[in-house]
Amino acid sequence: MSTPHLDRLLFVQGGLCFFCKQPLPRAEASIEHLVASANGGTNGEDNCVACCRTLNSLLGSKSIKEKIQIVLNQHGDFRCPKNREQVPAPALSPLAPSAEETPEAPDGDSGSLLKAPAPPLPVEGARSVPTASPTVSKTQQDRIALVLADLRKRGNSRPRKEATLTSTIQALIKQRTNQPISDANLKKLLQEMRRRGLLTILDGNVTYNL
Structure with a gap:
């Protein structure tokens, strides 16, 4: 045989x-x-x-x-x-503003912030080893996780054009977090996904590697 x-x-x-x-x-x-x-x-x-x-x-x-x-x-x-780490979708509650989107506290309020029962703020200069770029905020990482979960769920019906993908991401984040994403942060999100090798955009066409 x-x-x-x-x-x-x-x-x-x-x-x-x-x-x-x-x-x-x-x-x-x-x-x-x-x-x-x-x-x-x-x-x-x-x-x-x-x-x-x-x-x-x-x-x-x-x-x-x-x-x-x-x-x-x-x-x-x-x-x-197949061996890529499965990124869990974030909770449906609105995302907390990132450091780049949060206004500075007025003078005299810093002490109350330090005393609040919240996780300690990152120490300036401290090094971490996240899967994302060190310049990616926690909010942006949550957005990427949300987009990845949605794209994987779509399967073969994922957007194949860059313009369709961007409008899909904008609608998804607005619907799931009640907060619109700015054009600048949307551009950073796509750049980070491309840096990780999750998608490729060539001549307006999108290829995925999820």
């Missing part, structure tokens, strides 16, 4: 995913056609590789150019989207 196609690919690849080079269990593996079948790709082994089902679904029937662009966007550090 001949060896199944997927088993042959796994054997040739040493049991590793073709893209991220991490161990790939047989139960989680699937066949990715480099040139999608919908675009005329064949089932020949020169056009097929083994990868996880999550990545297979992400690449879908994209053109070979789009797939190469996704790989190049990882800058040599390809992290499988």
Whole structure:
């Protein structure tokens, strides 16, 4: 009996995913056609590789150019989207104003703020190791988590155009937090998502890597 196609690919690849080079269990593996079948790709082994089902679904029937662009966007550090940490959606209560959006307290009020039973304020100059850029505020991180949860829930119905994505984010944040997001903070949010490799915007078209 001949060896199944997927088993042959796994054997040739040493049991590793073709893209991220991490161990790939047989139960989680699937066949990715480099040139999608919908675009005329064949089932020949020169056009097929083994990868996880999550990545297979992400690449879908994209053109070979789009797939190469996704790989190049990882800058040599390809992290499988299946292993990305799941960011929980924040609570539905309105977001607390960030430091950049909160006006300074009047003179004489600083003492009362220090005595309030709230978590200690970050010490200036202290270093932390968040997944986001150090310049991203807590409010902005919550917004990114909210947007990620919504985009993952949408699946294949995610916005594919930059203009549609921005209007979707504006409506989502206004609806879930009762606070509109400014154009400047919306731009920072998209820049941070692109920095993390969660999405790519090219010529107004959006590609996701969630």
